[in-house]
Amino acid sequence: MPSAPKLTLEERRRGEIALSEFAEYADKQQAYRTHVAPSAPSDSGYSTAAHEDHAELDILDQLGLSDTPRTVKLKDLLLGTGENTEDSIQALAGIIQTRIDEGHGETIFDLGLEDGGDSMGFDLEQWNTALQRLREAAGTLPAHDRILLTHNVGGPEESKVKNDRIQGTWGRVLLRQPAESVEELAELRVAVVGNVDAGKSTMLGVLVKGNLDDGRGKARVNLFRHKHEIESGRTSSVGLEIMGFDSHGEIVGSSQGRKMSWEDIGKRSSKVISFSDLAGHERYLRTTVFGMLSGSPHYCLLMVAANNGLIGMSKEHLGIALALNVPIMVIITKIDICPPQILQETISQLRKILKSAGAQKIPIFLDNMEETINTAGQMVSQRICPIFQVSNVTGENLDLVRTFLNILPHRVQYNPEGPFEFLINDTFSVPHVGTVVSGVVKSGVIHAGDTVVVGPDSLGQFTTTTIKSIERKRIQVNACFAGQSGSFALKRVRRKEVRKGMVVLRKMDQPPKVYREFVAEVLILSHATMIKRRYQAMLHVGAVSQTCSVIDIDRPFIRTGDRALVAFRFIQRPEFLAPGDRVLFREGKTKGLGIVKSVGYDPAHPLYPDAKLNEET
Template sequence: MLKKDELKNGNRSAEASLQPSTTASTTTQSPTVDSLGDKLNAINLTSVASSSLPLKRATTAAPTASAIAPIDDFDVNDMDDPLAGFEAQRSGIKDISLKEQFLSPTDDNIESLQTLLAARIREGSGETLFEIGVEEDGTPMKLSDAEYDTALATVKTAAATVGAEVAIMYEKNAGLSTGAPVVPESKDKEDKDANIAVEPSIAPIADVIDQPTYKSSYVMIRKTPKSVEELLELRVAVVGNVSTLLGVLTKGVLDDGRGKARVNLFRHKHEIDSGRTSSVGMEILGFDAKSVPVPTMSHGRNAPWDEICGKAAKVLSFIDLAGHERYLKTTVFGMTGCAPDFVMLMIGSNAGIVGMTKEHLGLSLALGVPVLVVITKIDMCPPNVLENTIKQLTKILKSAGCRKIPMFVKSHEDVVVTAGNFVSDRICPIFQVSNVTGEGLDLLKNFLNILPISQKYNRDDPVEYQITDTFSVPFVGTVVSGVVMNGIVHAGDQLYLGPDGNGAFQMVTVKSIQRKRLNVPLACAGQSASFGLKKIRRSTIRKGMVMLDKETIPPPRGCREFEAEILVLYHSTTIGHKYQAMLHCGAVRQTARVLAMDKPDQILRTGDRATVRFQFLQPAYLKVGARLIFREGRTKGIGKVSKIVA
């Protein structure tokens, strides 16, 4: 071993023995990419480890440099141990490597793999993104082409035994390929940060041919639903310049640049005349068990919802919200009442970041809903304008108010990596698409197909159903639509409905249930559904009411007064006693008045935090911990319900 004094005395031979090899076939990854990839994996593992579900290994690869914008204010050391509880996932599974299970498809190995896939599918509420070619601890299997084919066939066999289909999302070859760019290692420790600026050289073909390549892939394993009630559902709220893109996604027809694709989505004549959405609309996009989009055209016409859902295994419900400032109240109600799992923010590349874009982004952050951004009209936008729009967007996302990591999705590998890590609220995928040429639409559809099912709903809790709309259907009677927040509702169940004007609840019977315009025997937590009610008038029901389990003890009562911890985002002057504003909390949307606050001077200004007592004009049903938003003109504030008073 060399001593320090030998190096100090200039022993060049000793220094040479410690220098790293600088042959052309040696690769060194950018330090920025390494550190950010570690951060991204740490975010994903910590998010999964903190959940109440059994932990599974994050099936993600190190992201590419083009897919991620670096962030400087993130410290992995501040996070909990990402591997905490890792061994919990192996309970009930034989201690045998996945590679051996893949390449030796004996009955025992198939059974062990079947147990693993069944657990993963159960965790994912009916689907899971699985990586073939990597062990559970992240060790590469180094599968040759023949071994990979055997492993894929084994996975398909095991998936078939649990009633699931396997679809390849992305395949990759590990190792160097001919002519692959190589970044030489730095010869000096002080120059290691300069590796990013070094121009890559091309490895000689002779040095690359002898190097083996290994195959791996990401596959989507999705269970085939036996009936419509088992259909997977995701709700995506779409805000901004949305109608054209939704028309292209859900109708399967490209736009002509003059609004052809959006006409089919409008519900009112004035929307067609102005080209602006003014109400909350709903469109669906289905994927079958093999991750293939369900055709939206049938015999030259738009396929009805029941036909799409009959062929689909997973359905995305797009909540079409208004983008214009005039209809902001309707947009806020759609964001709070329809309980979206994700928000898709649309930005016109030629218009850039406008005022309403910031409003919609702030609304998503206030409600804690993950956001993905779609930049449209890239076919008609000059490159310098598009670059300026991207710079503005990146600056806003990385600001102290957002603290998100922008990830530009430009390949199918980026799609898989981003969707697998989207469980973290820190990540914001960014797509660039054209509704006229179709550029980027395949990446967006693939991303929507891989999006994970939300795990925030509990079927074992007592029933809670939020009413977002009411109808009077001929020969059926009164019908309500909304979202099942907790529990399971069966046709024929008796539930509490309320509160009415006096804060009381009455017992009603659910006569029938429909999901996506199909009759079903039950509706579970997290699903959108419509209930036909017996012997009740539509005039006695209003938006914001709830339906609760009949076994609720004590019997539910509506509240008029409650306390909330709020933050005033903006107000031109001051907020004081008897101040009134429109308050949104879940499906509740009504005027509330300030009765008192914990401020000595009883005054709130922009940026102030306080515990405020509000009073509704009509009784409403609230729960402690629910997020709320209040608005009045340009005044904006957010908060959480901390106490129900009366």
């Protein structure tokens, strides 16, 4: 069988540039899907809502008619100087609360720096006074603090890197509110990907369990779900693990010599990192793609073995993460057994790929605490790609990874006011409970006892049921909000009646509409020849994985790097879709991504009207 012709360098580069542009376009389209306007990050790193500027009303500001009090400088609030010193603690607490709300329960406060980054000129005594007042104001909320980094202060957190640009005494302080209940628990979802034998499961085992590896797979055994995974040492399913941090910024780990359960970690934590341990073998690519799309990860953690480099499925996984526009972090593992020259080759290869036209990332190699803390605060920018070099056997640089995860910011906005929509990505049959479905709430809010519909089945029908109970991190809660992952126990529904890819919606007067056909704007990432009508591929939309057929294209054919409107038809059954959903399809070496533009398809209005004329002639 003749091999497929290789793409030329020009064709490959054109495809890479198209990928970068299309990923940004898809992100904007998804913002309309969730009805959350994309906001531009401010200089301070906090998102600011868009507002209209009415220049003609500026005269009112000059007249001094506003009832709001005059603003007080942040420096005066921190030192307790200036007017109204008795109210300065409340004013400072208000500023802290605003920043914490913007940061989803936490913020990093640059104590000694203005919002623009200029120094306040504190000496050591003034800085200690400001720290005491900051703690006093935070205590009224309540919120707890942890000093991350200091300059010219001294102590264990003192920076080892001299910074001559900013004079005076200053430091970075983490402020985090304790979660009043599990419903308010801050959650970050991280998808862990990489090639076979890159050390994904081992890395998670070391991070989550706290014990180092022995070099022979000791740390990864606790993460496996199936017997054949333990025997082969290879992950074949989507494994889930959590890592908790309390309001003081400490890791919630083993207590009194015993391992903590998910319930204990969830109850004691204020922030939880949920890891999805995905399969690295090529045989399980469909499972990995499903985990990437259905889990709605906030970040992607790419594992690269130092002695192998970015090979095999690592490039596939990197391409999927880039297509989904998910921020990427890279961890180079096994540096303890890798020769220095091989490690340098791996680093050079990584730097070259990340800087390529398709990725357009800025690789930052982190080897000290100051760079780690500064980079974590800048992860609101998707162009930054931090790279760690760690060893799970010696424990080298693992503290940097833990600190980075501790202060990693939230970056996705969800719409709790919208209609409730829950994507099912796994189903269970629990003794004495019944059918349980797990997944992620895309929008809205749901409470235990609410009446919902689940579907669609093979006929496109929805089943009415009631949510008996809700769990988050294996802890029973009363409600689940947009952006949170959870599990629902459904009343009077058999497990065989639910499947991955179904949705749970609030019961309305009219049943939800499902569609077998839809139109999407797609970008072909790689294909050996050309794609025409009647082409079939495996298509992923959220938690839906189903074979689709191309029924119409807005041109005669499409090749690598082309953007086109394409009409698809599901082969097996209709699905619940909405404009703005991301689409990823693959078939062998062929890959493409897209965004749903409209649901349904009218043959009377084809995308390419000249197609029939060409066929007739």
